[in-house]
Amino acid sequence: MEPVFAVLVALFFGVGIYLILSRHVIRIVLGIAIFGNAVNLLIFTSGRITRAAVPIIPAHLDALPGPAANPLPQALILTAIVISFSFFAFVLVLAYRAYQEIGVDDTMDMRISEPTDDRLPPTGY
Incomplete structure (x- = not known):
């Protein structure tokens, strides 16, 4: 079962990177969402997919009697879901606001809104 998930992870990463490298903002936002899911x-x-016992030590024992599920990957996934969703929402609002201001979602056309003077930034402070 784990090799199937490994191939699926590679597929998600590949599709996410392909979409992030696009010129259109909506594809970039979707690529970020797929990358977060990957x-x-x-x-x-990586936390191993097993059907193991709940990691609760009985009162009369000092250690677990057998193999137990690892709760750390589950806690990390819950945290990562919240972070990736909030990042996706932020990028989506940012992309929508940029589209409202500029009127295009092509990143090459967005470069037109940059200033044309090629002055260097100040070097001394």
Whole structure:
């Protein structure tokens, strides 16, 4: 089962990077979302997919009696989902606001709004 998830992670990363390298802002935003899901699936797969017991030590024992599930990847995935969703929402609002101001979603056409004078920034402070 883990090799299937490894191939799926590679596919998600490939599609995410392909979309991020696009010229259109909406594709870049979708690529960021897919890239975040790829990271979540990678963390999930790295925690090993097993059907193990809950990691609770009984009162009469000092250690777990057998193999147990690792709760750390699950906690990391929950945190990563919140972070990736908030980042996706921020980038989506930023892209929409840029589209409202400039009127295009092509990044090459957005360069027209940059200043034309080629003055260097100040070097001494």
